[in-house]
Amino acid sequence: MKPTIIAIVGASGSGKTYLSKMLQEQLGVYLIVSHTTRPMREGEIEGVDHYYIKNAHRFGRSQMLSYTKFADYEYFALEEQVPPKGYCAYVVDERGLRFLKENKSHKFDIISIRVEATMDTLLERGIPLCRIMRDEDREPLPLGYYDCVIENNGTIEEFDMKIYETYKKICRWQRQR
Ligand SMILES: Nc1ncnc2c1ncn2[C@@H]1O[C@H](COP(=O)(O)OP(=O)(O)OP(=O)(O)O)[C@@H](O)[C@H]1O
Numbered sequence: 001m002k003p004t005i006i007a008i009v010g011a012s013g014s015g016k017t018y019l020s021k022m023l024q025e026q027l028g029v030y031l032i033v034s035h036t037t038r039p040m041r042e043g044e045i046e047g048v049d050h051y052y053i054k055n056a057h058r059f060g061r062s063q064m065l066s067y068t069k070f071a072d073y074e075y076f077a078l079e080e081q082v083p084p085k086g087y088c089a090y091v092v093d094e095r096g097l098r099f100l101k102e103n104k105s106h107k108f109d110i111i112s113i114r115v116e117a118t119m120d121t122l123l124e125r126g127i128p129l130c131r132i133m134r135d136e137d138r139e140p141l142p143l144g145y146y147d148c149v150i151e152n153n154g155t156i157e158e159f160d161m162k163i164y165e166t167y168k169k170i171c172r173w174q175r176q177r
Helices: 016-027 094-104 119-124 129-137 156-176
Strands: 004-010 064-070 073-078 087-091 109-116 148-151
Touching: 004 016, 004 094, 004 156, 016 087, 016 109, 016 156, 064 094, 087 156, 094 109, 109 156, 119 129, 148 156
Parallel strands: 004 087, 004 109, 109 148
Antiparallel strands: 064 073
């Protein structure tokens, strides 16, 4: 069986990082850490949140699992970061997900999760407006494009529960393949 990549997509501040850390820490899913040319934000850690690099030139496109340019910064992961079997989680944007599905489906099973949060929710959680506005650069995909959609407008406990249920569903699908 091919390795399964759980690709996580959502607006800035919607809860993608939280979801990926839940999968990693509570459910033992391997997490693919992206490389990025974006500067490190306060509180972020090299190798945990991203690998922070000056430019992507020394990495060939053929080595890349997925590549995207977002708000003038490059983001990518390498194919060699995918474990040889089992599940891994990967936070990507819409362009990255399309690239993955179109170019890597012969090597990996790609299951996408969309995290949805309203503008009111993002503002209530204190997500800075500049982070929300950056999302204008995104190329939205219809909700039907995703395998799973998680609405994250409630409490963190509700989100935890939805994450757990979604992961169980993905495991069930993969067992039945
Ligand atoms: N249901 C929730 N209730 C309260 N806080 C939440 C909930 N979901 C996520 N958060 C918090 O909202 C903040 C933003 O979440 P997170 O960092 O996971 O977003 P993100 O989608 O990864 O954002 P970005 O793309 O900008 O990195 C975090 O502090 C997270 O802990």
